[in-house]
Amino acid sequence: MEETQSPVQAAVKPGLTIGLISLALTYIIYFVNSSLLISGWFGFAALIIFFVLIFYFGRQYRTEIGGFIDFGSAFKFSFVAILISGIVSTLGQILLYQVVDPSLPQVLAEQTMQNTLATMESFGASADAMSPEQLDEMRTGIEDGFTLTGQLKGFGIAIIIYAIVALIVAAILKKRDKSLDY
Known part of the structure; x- marks a missing residue:
């Protein structure tokens, strides 16, 4: 008789697969046009x-x-798969931002800042209404997100989001054997 894997064991391969696919997409977009990494559609x-x-x-x-x-x-399977995927993806992004192209975070931070200001103006808020200190604080916050520490903090926050997503996925995946009901 074949022994089935536990949800945690079974989630390792899918987690690695999803993480590597995510990483491949990130690197492909980086090589095509790095500014697309911060686009909403991507x-x-x-x-x-x-x-x-x-x-x-x-x-x-x-x-x-x-x-x-x-x-x-279903929750264990989903959470572990998502967590492993997140670890692979985060490690790949750290490699991209810190080793492959250390200037990329600065470029992306500047583009994010421009996009943020354009979005504010589209809602009627003017960037001129903000003090230079506020703009510098906003720019620093964006740049900090691309640092190694910022990426690790982001991953820590993402774990909470992963748990919520895993709860939703588990609720959809669960299926009980009604033949066992009395």
């Missing part, structure tokens, strides 16, 4: 791909274990 497309993959692998695992999975097992 983030949205990456999010859609991420959700499709996590649901695909979750359903695949559910099928492998007999077609039924309880909420706790």
Whole structure:
């Protein structure tokens, strides 16, 4: 009789796969046009791909274990897969921003600042209404997000988001065997 993997063991391979796909997309976009890394459509497309993959692998695992999975097992599988994916992606981004192209964070921070000011103006707020200190504080905050410390802090915050996403995925993936009801 074949022994099934625990949800944690089963989540390792999908987590690595999703993380590597995310990383490949990031590096492809970087080589095509690095300014696209901060565009909204890239983030949205990456999010859609991420959700499709996590649901695909979750359903695949559910099928492998007999077609039924309880909420706790679905949560463990989803959270571990998402966490591993996040670790791989974060390590790849650290490599990109700190080793491959150390000037990229400055470029992206400046573009993010310009996009933020343009968005404020589209809502009727003028950048001229902000003091130079406020603009410098905003710029520093954006730049800090691209530093090694900023990326690690971002990953720490992302773990909370990963748990929430895993709860949602688990609620959708769970399926109980109704034949066991009395």
